[in-house]
Amino acid sequence: MFENLSERLGKTLKNLSGKGRLTEDNIKDTLREVRMALLEADVALPVVRDFIGQVKERAVGTEVSKSLNPGQVFIKIVQSELESVMGQVNESLNLAAQPPAVVLMAGLQGAGKTTSVGKLAALLKQREKKKVLVVSVDVYRPAAIKQLETLAKEVDVEFFPSSEDQKPIDIANAAIDFARKHFFDVLLVDTAGRLHVDGEMMGEIQALHKAINPIETLFVVDAMTGQDAANTAKAFNDSLPLTGVILTKADGDARGGAALSVRHITGKPIKFIGMGEKLDALEAFHPERIASRILGMGDVLTLIEEVERKVDKDKAQKLAQKVQKGKGFDLQDFKEQLEQMRNMGGMMSMMDKMPGMGNMTAQIKEKANDKSFVQMESIINSMTPGERTRPDVIKGGRKRRIAAGSGTQIQDVNRLLKQFTQMQKMMKKMSGGGMKKMMSNMKGMMPPGGPGGMGGMPPSR
Template sequence: MAFEGLADRLQETMQKIRGKGKVSEADVKAMTREIRLALLAADVNLKVVKQFVQKVSERAVGQEVMKSLTPGQQVIKVVKEELTEIMGGEQSKIAVSNRPPTVIMMVGLQGAGKTTTTGKLANLLRKKQNRNPLLVAADIYRPAAIKQLETLGKQLSLPVFSMGDQISPVEIAKKAIEKAKEEHHDYVLIDTAGRLHIDGELMEELKNIKEATKPDEIFLVVDAMTGQDAVNVAESFNDQLEVTGVVLTKLDGDTRGGAALSIRTVTEKPIKFVGMGEKMDALEPFHPERMASRILGMGDMLSLIEKAEASVDEEKAKELEQKLRTASLDFDDFLEQLEQMKNMGPLDELLKMMPGANKIKGMNNLQVDDKQIGRVEAIIRSMTTAEKQHPDIINSGRRRRIAKGSGTTIQEVNRLLKQFEEMKKMMKQMSGMQQKGKKKRGFKLPFM
C-alpha cells in the first residue's frame, strides 16, 4: 500500500507520545518536527506540510490536550483528525442528476490509467449502486484507445458508444447522451483524450466537450506514483476546467503518498475514488478518516467488513458458523473459504486493515504468495469426494496419488493435512471454551 514509509515514521513518532501522562511543549515540538520530516520525505506539498504542522501544534499545546486525563492519546486523536481534514474530512459521494443521465467526463494525462479507470468506475456503479452506465469512446487520437474501451466493455458486459476516429469528440459526446436517453442509461462516462503533457489544444477540446454536455462531474484521473507532479497536473486541469473530483490511480504501488495528502488542499477538490490494483473491481470510494486510521496503524475495519459483506454469501456463512461450532469443517468448506477470501482482494492487503497489524513483526514486508494458495487449491481438488469429507482415510498411497494429480510433492500434501488437523483441534478447543464459558459467565467468542 501507499504511505508505507510515511506510516512507519508517523507510527514510530506516535508511539513515543502514546503513553505519556503529561505532554510538555517540548514533547509537542519534538513530535511536530518528526511529523514535518516524515511528510516532506513522503513528497507532501510544502504549503500543506506547514499548514498541517501548525494546526497540530496549536491543538496539541491547547486546553483539549493539557487538561485531558490521557494527554498522549489525545495528541494522537488530534493528529488523526487533522490528517483526515487535509484529505477532505468526509467522504465525497458521486453526483446523481435529477434528470438522467448523470454525465461524467473523465480527464487526465496519457498514462494515468484514464481508460481503465473509466471501465472500473462503470463496473463499480453497476455492482455497488445498481446503475446502468454507458461508456463513451471519445479519445480519437491515441492508437487503440477506442479498441481498449470496447475490449473493457466486452469484458465487463457493459455497452460502449463509439463513432470511430473520424468524428469530432464533441459530436461523439453529444450523440452518446442522446443514445443514453433513448436506451435509459442513468450514467454516461466519457473517456476523453489525454496528452503526454498539458497543451492549449487539448484543453480547448475538453472545454468544448464540457460546454456541449454540461457534465455533472468532471473527474481528473492522476497517477499517485508521480508525487508532486500529480499535484501540479491537478492544479493546471482544475484552473482550466474546474474539475469536481480526483481519482487517484496506482495507490497500491510503491508510492510515498504525497499526492493523496496534497491534492485536496491545493485544488480544494475532493478525492472521490482510489485505484488499489489492476483488477477491474480494484477501485474504491475514498474515505479520508479510514485512510488516516490506516496511516496511523489503527487499521480499517469498516473497509474490511464492507469487502467481506460484498464477497461472502450469507447463507454459506451461517452454515460455516455451525460447522465451526461443531468442528466439523471439511476440505470442501476450506476450498469455499479460500475462494471467498480471494474475491475480497490480496490477503496481505486485507491483513494490514486489521487494527494493530502494524505492530506484528514483519507485517510491512509480508507478501502472500498467490502461487502457494494455488498449490493448496490444486491439492484439495485432486482429492476424491470421500477424501475431502473424511481426510483421515488419506493413507500413503492416496497421498502419492494426490501429490501426482496436483503437481505438488508428498511433503506439501502432508503439510496441508497436518495444518488442517491442527486447525480442527483448535476449533474444537474454542468451541469447548465457549460452551464452558456460557455456563460460567456468559462468555462468548467474537465470531460465535
Template structure:
C-alpha cells in the first residue's frame, strides 16, 4: 500500500532540502506537490485541505537547528500531521465486558467481511489468548455460512451453526447464549453484506444491533475503493453506532486514499487492516507506523512483531548452533528459511517494512514475489538428500534432472545455487569474534542500493 504516494512524496520532499529557513515562499511549491500527491492517491478533498493547512501553519517560519536540515524539519511536520489524520495511535478492541464480549461485523457485499471475521478470530485467539465463537447471521447467502464454518475449522475456533430459515436476531441470541454456557470470551457475529441505500436491509441490521447490543461494531471496507470507502463508512455510521473500521485488501491498494480519509470523514478509528488472503494476514492499524511507511522510513516495529510471532525460534536456534559448531548451512536449512519467510507473507512483505524500499527497482521487486519462493521450494524438493547436503556435487546432468522435476530451467537452478552460496558465506562469517557485524556487512553488499543504509532516501 501507498507505493504511488510514497514515490511522489519522496521526490517532492527532496526539493525543499538545503534551505536555511522554511518560509512561505520556499514551501509553497512543495505543498502544491504534496496536495497533488494526495489527490492522486484518492484522498478525500476535505482531508487534503486540512492536512495542507496544518502543515503550512506549522512549517512557515520554523527555524532550522544546526543538526537538522530544513527537509528533515519539514518531514517531521508532515509525518506528525499524517499520524494525526489517521488517528495518532492504534485503538485496540474494547473487550472489557461480562463474557462473552459481542463483536458485530458489518459491511458492503464483497468487502471481505467473512474472511475478516476468521482473521479477527485467529488474531484474538493467538495474540490476545481469548476463546472465540464465530456465527453467521447471513441468511441470504447459504455459501456464507459454509464459508465461515470452513474458515473457523482452519483457524481452530468454535463455530455456531445457523440456517437460512432462521432470523438473524434469533441466530445471534442463540450463539451468545451458547457462549455464556461454555464460558467463551468473545462472540464474533458475521452479518449479511448490504448496500447502505437498501432501507430494508439497513433496518434489519439496526434491529440486530439493538437486540444483541455489541461492545464493538466494526465496519469492513475495501481499501481499493479509495475515498469512497470513507463515504460508505460514514453512511453506515449514521445507521449504526460504529466503533471502528477494518480496512481490507490493502495489499492490492497502491494509493492509500482510504487509510488517509476514513478517520477524518467518519471520526472512527481504523482498528485493523487486511494485508493478504491468508488467515493470519490481519494487522493492527498503527498510524505512526503507517506514516513512516508512507515517507519511505519503513515499519521496523511491525516487522519485529511479525518475526516474534511467526518465526520458529527453536528451529532458528538449532541452525545457529549448527553453524557455530562448524557443521555448515545446508540446502535443507535454506528451504526451512524460505518456508518461514513465506509464512510471513514472503520477502516483499518483509522488505516493504524496511527503510528505503521505495528506491528498489521494479525488476528487483519482481524477483522477490511469491512465485519466486514457490519455484525455489520446488527446485530444492526435486533434489536428492545427498544433493541438499552437498550442493557442490550438482553438475550438468543433475541440474537437468532437477530442472525437469521442478518444471524450471537450468538457469534457475544456477541462480538458486548462487544465492545459496552467498547465504552460506554469510553464515560462515557469523563464526568467531564480531561475527554478526561481518555478516551484516556482507549482507549489505548483496542487497540493492537503498537497503540497510546503502543509499536510502535522502530528503
C-alpha cells in the first residue's frame, strides 16, 4: 500500500537536507514535487490544494533546531498534515446502544461489502468478545444472501435467514426482533449494492435506515477506485447520515488516493481498512500509523498487535525452551516459522510495517517476496521427518528426490539449506544470552530520537 506515493515523497524530501532554514524559495520545488506526488496518487484536487497550503503555511520561516535538519522538520510537518487530512486518530465503532447495536452496511456492488460484513463480524467476535448476528437484505441477489451465510459459518457467528421474496424492511425488523430475544450484542445488516449511485437505490436504503435507526451506518468503498471512492462516499453521505467508512482492497492500492481523500471530502472518518482477502484482514484505521507508513517510517504498533493476535504463543514458547536447552533448531521448526509469517500476511506485509523498509531496492524486495516462502515450504514438505530433524544427511541423491517432489531445482534446495544454516547459527547465539545483545543492537539501529522520534516506534495512543 502507498508504494508509489511513499517512494516519490522519499526522494522529494531528501532534496531539503543540508538547508539551515526553511524559506519560501528552498521549499518551493519540494512543495511542487509533493503536489505532483499526491496528484499521481489520485488524491482529489481540493484535498491536494488544502494540504499544500497548510504545509507551506507551517513550514515557511520555521527555524531548525540544533538536533534536527530542515528535511526532518519538513517531514514532521508533512506527517502531521497527512494525519490531519485522514482524521488525526482512529474513531472506533460506537456500540453504546440498548442491545442489539444495529450496524447498517452500505456501498456499491463489487466494493467488497458482504466480505466486509464477514470480516467485521469476526473482528467484533474475536477482539471485542461480542455476540454477533448477521443478516442480508439484498433481495435482488440470492447469491449475496448465500455468500453471507457461508461467511457467517466460516467466522462462527449466527446468520439470520432471508429470501428474495421478502421486503428488506421486513427482514431487518425480524432480525432485530430475533437478536433482541436471543441477547445478541450486535446486528450487522448487509444491504443491496448497485453498479452506480441511483435514485431508486438511495430511496430504498433511506427508507430502511429510517425504519431500523442503526447506531452506525458504514459506507464500504473500494480503495482502488482512488478519488472516485471519495466522490461516491460523498454521494451516499448526502443521502444517508453516514457515521464512517470501511476502505477495502487497500493492499492492492499502490497509490493511496482514497485513504487521503475520503475524510476531507465526506467529513466522515475511515474506521476500518481491508488489507487482504483473509477474513482476519481488517484493521482499525489509524491515521497516525498510516501517515508514518506513507513516509517510510513503518508501523511498528500495528506489527506488534498482529504478533500478539496471530503468533501461536504455545509454539513460540516451546521453540524458545528447545533452543535454550541446546536441542537445536531443525527444518520442522524453520517450516513453522514460515507458517507463522504467512499468518501475519506474509513477508512483504511485515516489511511494509517496519521502519526504513520503504527505501529498500527493488532487488531486495524481489528476494523477499512471498513466492519464495511458498517454495521453501514446498521443499521442506518434500522431505522425510528424519531429513527435517537431521538436515546434514541431505546429500546428492536426496536433494534430487526433494527437488523433483517439490517441483523445484537442486539449486533451490541448496539455497534453502544455506538459509536454514544461517538461521540455525542465529538461534545458537540467542540461546547463549545473545538475545539481550541482539535487542541492544536493534536499539542502536533506531534513528535519532528513539521511540516516538522520526522513524522510531510511534508513541502508544
